Structures are given as C-alpha cells and as structure tokens.
Amino acid sequence: MTSSAGDPRLLRALSGEVLPRPPVWLMRQAGRYLPEYRALRATAPDFIAFCLDPEKAAEVTLQPMRRFPLDAAIVFADILLIPKALGQKVWFETGEGPRLGELPPLEGLWSHVEGAADALSAVGETLSRVRAALEPDRALIGFAGAPWTVLTYMLEGRSSDRSRARALAYEQPERIDALIDVLVEATWRYLAMQVSAGAQALVLFESWAEGLPQDLFERLVIHPHARLLSRLRQAGVAAPLVGFPRGGGSLVAEYAKRVDVDAVALDTQASAALGKEIQASGRAIQGALDPQLLRAGGVALERRVDQLLDQWGDGPYVFNLGHGVLPDTPVQHVERVIRQVVDHG
Ligand code: CP3
Numbered sequence: 001m002t003s004s005a006g007d008p009r010l011l012r013a014l015s016g017e018v019l020p021r022p023p024v025w026l027m028r029q030a031g032r033y034l035p036e037y038r039a040l041r042a043t044a045p046d047f048i049a050f051c052l053d054p055e056k057a058a059e060v061t062l063q064p065m066r067r068f069p070l071d072a073a074i075v076f077a078d079i080l081l082i083p084k085a086l087g088q089k090v091w092f093e094t095g096e097g098p099r100l101g102e103l104p105p106l107e108g109l110w111s112h113v114e115g116a117a118d119a120l121s122a123v124g125e126t127l128s129r130v131r132a133a134l135e136p137d138r139a140l141i142g143f144a145g146a147p148w149t150v151l152t153y154m155l156e157g158r159s160s161d162r163s164r165a166r167a168l169a170y171e172q173p174e175r176i177d178a179l180i181d182v183l184v185e186a187t188w189r190y191l192a193m194q195v196s197a198g199a200q201a202l203v204l205f206e207s208w209a210e211g212l213p214q215d216l217f218e219r220l221v222i223h224p225h226a227r228l229l230s231r232l233r234q235a236g237v238a239a240p241l242v243g244f245p246r247g248g249g250s251l252v253a254e255y256a257k258r259v260d261v262d263a264v265a266l267d268t269q270a271s272a273a274l275g276k277e278i279q280a281s282g283r284a285i286q287g288a289l290d291p292q293l294l295r296a297g298g299v300a301l302e303r304r305v306d307q308l309l310d311q312w313g314d315g316p317y318v319f320n321l322g323h324g325v326l327p328d329t330p331v332q333h334v335e336r337v338i339r340q341v342v343d344h345g
Pocket residue numbers: 026027028029030031032041047074075076077078079080096097098143145159205207324
C-alpha cells in the first residue's frame with residue numbers, strides 16, 4: 001500500500017510513514033461510556049438488529065467523531081455477525097453477553113460462505129453512510145473477528161475461558177481446521193465487501209490468542225491470518241490491514257515476521273522493545289494504552305501517554321488502547337488523552 005501527503009493521517013501511518021504526531025483512534029470508541037450511545041441503544045433492545053440497522057449503526061459510529069478530534073471512525077458492528085451470516089443463531093442476553101445456538105454441520109456452514117457478504121450488506125450500507133458524512137481527512141475502518149476468536153464463540157456458545165475450544169483443537173484437529181477454513185473463506189469476502197462499501201483500512205481482531213502454545217498459535221492464528229490476507233490481496237483488495245493477536249505474548253514477534261499485515265496492534269503487555277522491533281522491520285504498530293489506566297485517569301495516565309508517544313513516536317505508529325474502552329470510563333479521560341496525542345509534536 002502506498003499513500004500520499006494528502007491522505008488521512010491513519011493511512012499514512014499504516015503505509016509506514018513517520019508523522020510529527022501519530023494518528024489516534026480507540027478500540028470501542030463508540031459504546032457504553034458515551035451517554036448518547038446508551039440513549040440510542042435503549043431504543044433498540046436487540047443488539048444484533050441494532051448492528052444491522054444502517055441508520056442507527058452509522059449514527060453510533062459518528063458519535064465519538066463529533067465529540068473528539070479522532071483520526072478514524074470504526075464501523076459499528078460486531079465480530080459475531082459472521083456466525084449469524086453462516087446460519088448459527090446469535091443473540092445477546094441483557095447484562096450477560098453473547099449467546100450462540102447449536103453449531104450447524106460443516107456442509108450447512110459452507111452453503112452460506114459465498115453469500116456471507118450479501119447477508120451482511122447492512123454493514124456495507126452503514127459504511128457508505130458514514131463515509132459520506134465523514135470529513136475526507138478522517139479515515140473509515142472496517143473489521144472482522146479473526147477465525148480462531150470467532151470459532152471460540154461458535155464452539156462454546158458464549159464468552160468463556162476458551163478451554164473447550166482449545167481442547168477440541170487437540171481432540172478433533174481435522175474438524176477444527178475445517179471450521180477455521182470456513183471462517184477464512186467467509187471473512188475475506190466480508191472484508192472485501194466492506195472495502196467496496198467505503199472502508200479504507202481493516203482490522204482483524206484476534207481477541208483470544210492468549211494461552212495458545214506455539215504450535216497451536218501457528219496453526220490457529222498465523223496460518224489462517226496469512227491465508228485470509230492472501231485471499232484478500234488475490235481478490236485485488238489493497239486496503240491496509242491491522243492484525244491484532246491479543247494475548248500472543250512472546251509469539252507476537254513471530255506473528256509480525258510471518259503475517260504480511262500492514263500493522264500489528266499490540267496489547268497492554270507489549271514491551272517497548274517488541275514495538276520497536278516490529279517498526280524496525282518497516283511495519284507500523286498500534287496500541288497499547290491500558291484501558292484500566294484510561295478509566296483511572298490522573299497524572300499516571302498523562303505520563304503513560306507521553307511515554308508511549310516517546311518510545312514509539314519515531315517509528316510508524318498509531319496511537320490506541322491495548323484493548324477496548326471500558327464502559328465505566330469517564331468521558332473526560334477519553335477527551336484528555338485524545339487531546340494530548342493531537343497536541344503532541
Ligand atoms: O467502537 C468500536 O470499536 C466498534 C464496534 C465494536 C463492537 N464490538 C461493538 C460492541 C467492535 C470492533 C467489536 C468487536 C468485538 N465484539 C470483539 C473484538 C474486540 C474485543 O473487544 O476483543 C469481540 C470479542 C466481540 C464480541 C462481543 N460483543 C462481546 C463478548 C460482547 C459483550 C461484552 C460487552 O462488552 O458487552 C459484545 C457486545 C458489544 N459489541 C457491545 C458493543 C458496543 C456492547 C453491547 C451493548 O451495547 O449492550
């Protein structure tokens with residue numbers, strides 16, 4: 001991916017450019033910490049229907065853009081829309097989280113792969129609406145869950161410690177690899193559709209890479225990400241892709257070497273050295289402020305933001321959290337951090 005001086009700051013950083021100050025956006029920047037989000041959410045009891053309502057989803061995507069000088073919007077959707085598009089029932093229990101129905105047999109899942117992007121065309125409609133409303137110097141991000149993370153929900157039926165999913169990776173390796181294949185094929189189509197609809201950069205959320213030994217990390221994270229990326233590039237999709245192998249620990253360095261993502265998103269544990277090592281290979285990094293510190297605020301937060309800007313600011317860098325904004329985060333803390341980054345350099 002190449003970019004030019006007139007491009008949105010995010011796209012310049014993702015193409016490897018070092019800027020006087022990094023672009024900034026926050027995972028879960030649209031969400032429950034914002035009163036205007038809670039107000040609109042209260043009008044839509046069904047979370048999945050809310051994600052698939054382009055008018056409401058576009059509005060929620062734009063809410064943080066109106067409040068803060070963010071460099072990018074991320075489309076309001078959820079990683080669990082893919083299982084739904086593949087024919088598995090998905091719903092959210094109020095106050096508890098996601099629930100998934102029985103996993104359909106493989107042939108059933110395969111029968112939905114070609115049509116997965118069409119089944120989620122409402123997300124494309126949201127992207128088009130947001131792109132039309134957003135200033136040209138602010139980028140629009142599309143996303144999907146990575147195959148392993150999405151599969152953990154499909155197998156376990158809810159948020160869990162993923163132990164059953166990991167056990168199955170050993171007990172039924174062929175079945176698990178076949179399910180990962182289904183997800184690779186559905187997910188690249190979904191991401192390609194998002195780019196056609198207006199997404200200018202993509203994030204692949206591997207939220208549950210933690211706890212995987214090296215062989216499973218290679219099999220369930222590195223290989224599927226590499227395949228997904230090559231399918232996207234073969235299909236002519238040039239938009240930069242950010243990979244987020246959250247919890248990958250010491251294996252993240254290996255991930256960065258082996259998966260040709262444009263940027264690696266780092267979690268809260270990432271060392272300064274790990275980020276620098278990835279930057280030295282010409283790749284951008286994103287991260288890695290602790291959402292708990294964002295919630296706590298104060299001088300410690302200010303110092304940590306400066307430290308991150310200093311330690312990574314002389315390489316290609318996208319300022320972000322190491323995971324999503326927590327629902328009880330004071331809005332002023334978010335405001336202050338974004339200001340601090342924007343006023344830097
Ligand atoms: O602002 C943004 O970042 C865009 C929107 C977004 C949501 N989910 C909206 C959402 C994004 C990028 C996601 C990704 C997502 N969804 C991930 C990967 C990132 C991560 O956090 O690790 C995962 C694992 C999910 C699955 C999911 N969605 C869970 C486990 C839950 C329940 C837990 C919770 O926070 O409530 C959700 C619900 C969800 N997705 C909410 C939002 C704003 C809260 C739902 C509500 O409003 O009641």
